[in-house]
Amino acid sequence: MGTTAVTNDTTSSDVAIKPENITYNVYVKLNAEGKVDVKETVYTASEKQIEKYNKPDSGFSLAKTQTIRVYKAGTVDGFVTLIGDNEEAVNIINRGLAKKTNQKIADFLTGFDETTQSFVNDQTDEVVDTRDMLQEPTQRRNLSPTEKAVRALKQIPGFDNDKIMQILAQLQSASA
Secondary structure, three states: EEEOOOOOOOOOOOOEEEEEEEEEEEEEEEEOOOOOOOHHOEEOOHHHHHHHHHHHHHOOOOEEEEEEEEEEOOOOOHHHHHHOOOHHHHHHHHHHHHHHHHHHHHHHHHOOOOOEEEEEEEEOOOOOOOOHHHHHHOOOOOHHHHHHHHHHHOOOOOOOOOHHHHHHHHHHHHOO
């Protein structure tokens, strides 16, 4: 396996391009013949995952550790400088726009108010323009306790939507 030396043309005080070093661990599982099972190869930088894979009963062995420098753009000019090619920069921007647009469309189409049992956005004959949606800051929405319970119940085999709704109705009537 070859290695590539990474040089850093920016300093940590440069806000246009923000480098960060991340250390990854690569874990493997061995098959019955004692050979690496490529399908069971994982990498992670997450402390929680590292702790999980380092447990003796995980079945995984640490194969290697590698620090990798990744970059974030602090400004639009920094982004263009980092990518180095305008066409590629536009491709990356468009992939990001497509992802954000799809997330906003999903929220718009499926947003549902459980108390009124209706969609947040009614159907319209007008074309919905996503420009305003794209200009909204992206925020991670916190799940309500009910949404967390539904998500947990869906992980249990045999809990379909009808059964989950029955359980939620029982909980709501018990708390009333």
